[in-house]
Amino acid sequence: MSERNIFVTGSSRGIGKAVAMRLAEQGYGLVIHGRTQSDNLNEVEAQLKSMGVAVRVLHFDISDRQRCSEIITQDIEQHGCYYGTVLNAGLTRDSAFPFMQDHEWDDVLSVNLDSFYNVLKPIIEPLILARKGGRIIAMSSVAGIMGNRGQVNYSASKAGIIGAVKALGFELAKRRITVNCVAPGLIETDMSEEVTDEHIIPLIPMRRAGKTEEVAAVVSFLLSDDAAYITRQVISVDGGLS
Numbered sequence: 001m002s003e004r005n006i007f008v009t010g011s012s013r014g015i016g017k018a019v020a021m022r023l024a025e026q027g028y029g030l031v032i033h034g035r036t037q038s039d040n041l042n043e044v045e046a047q048l049k050s051m052g053v054a055v056r057v058l059h060f061d062i063s064d065r066q067r068c069s070e071i072i073t074q075d076i077e078q079h080g081c082y083y084g085t086v087l088n089a090g091l092t093r094d095s096a097f098p099f100m101q102d103h104e105w106d107d108v109l110s111v112n113l114d115s116f117y118n119v120l121k122p123i124i125e126p127l128i129l130a131r132k133g134g135r136i137i138a139m140s141s142v143a144g145i146m147g148n149r150g151q152v153n154y155s156a157s158k159a160g161i162i163g164a165v166k167a168l169g170f171e172l173a174k175r176r177i178t179v180n181c182v183a184p185g186l187i188e189t190d191m192s193e194e195v196t197d198e199h200i201i202p203l204i205p206m207r208r209a210g211k212t213e214e215v216a217a218v219v220s221f222l223l224s225d226d227a228a229y230i231t232r233q234v235i236s237v238d239g240g241l242s
Contacts, residue, residue: 005029005054006135006223007082009062009119010089012040014189015139018212019086020044022220029054031075031082033089035061062089062115063107072122081126084135084223087119087161097152105153112157116164124172133176135223138165142185142238158183162234169232178231180222184215185238206239 006023010016011032017040020032030053034041037059048055058075060067076082091111093104116138127134143151144158162181169179186200187210201207215237221227222235236242 003029004083005031005079006084006086007031007033007058007123008086008088009033009115011044012038013044015184015187015212015215016086016088017044018216019088019219020048022213022216023223024048024051024053024055026220028084028223031056031058033058033060035059035089062119063110065114065118065121068115068118069122072119076122076126081130082123082134083127083132084137085120085123086219086223087116087136087138089115090139092151092154094150094154096150100153108153109157109160112154113160113164116161120168127177128172128175131175133228134178135227136165136168136172136177136179137219137222138179138181140165140181140183140234142183142236142242145183145234145236145242165234166232173231176228178222178227180227180231181234182215182218182222183234183236183238183242185210185236185241187212187215187237204239204241208239210237210239 006028008016008020011020012034020030023030030048032044032055045055045057058071060071062068091108093108095104138161140161141158143155144162147155165179165181172179189212218235218237
């Protein structure tokens with residue numbers, strides 16, 4: 001399976017790291033990503049290499065359209081198109097809407113929603129021209145399905161991802177390229193550390209937070225041949241919350 005390379009944005013920790021590790025165990029080649037070089041990303045790269053995985057590392061800000069295009073285009077020209085792309089990198093800037101600052105809205109929409117276009121635009125045409133099918137998976141959120149207090153910006157960005165996936169899935173279906181969403185709920189990551197479990201857990205039918213590995217398992221399935229007839233879907237990993 002090593003001829004199938006998967007690009008995972010935001011791979012240095014949390015869900016992105018768990019996805020990279022899961023895919024490495026299954027023999028995929030990996031292109032991992034971080035906004036900048038970091039100890040966390042270096043550690044993930046070292047772990048993957050110790051597993052005998054072919055891995056490359058890209059550094060760029062996913063909200064910088066020109067930089068996305070330059071680096072991704074160069075990487076594809078040198079190494080070939082990615083069979084799969086997992087859009088995982090994201091940002092939160094939580095605030096009650098009346099007190100939300102302009103930059104908190106703009107930053108979240110730019111990183112979470114604009115990046116869908118910024119990252120995929122240089123990827124899609126080479127993938128189509130390769131005529132080998134492919135997989136696109138975008139990380140949405142339960143907040144994009146239900147909305148969430150204090151997260152009007154985040155909920156809007158993640159709901160936008162769902163709409164974009166639905167539309168792009170239509171365009172690419174005949175090319176054997178599937179486009180799907182994974183919508184995590186409360187998952188044990190750095191982004192959820194500030195969430196008070198005592199308020200959220202009682203709302204979750206399964207009465208616990210999810211694990212990054214549980215999200216990674218769904219991503220792994222959607223990348224597989226077994227998921228070839230699944231597209232334009234939103235799969236929640238939220239313990240029954242939504």
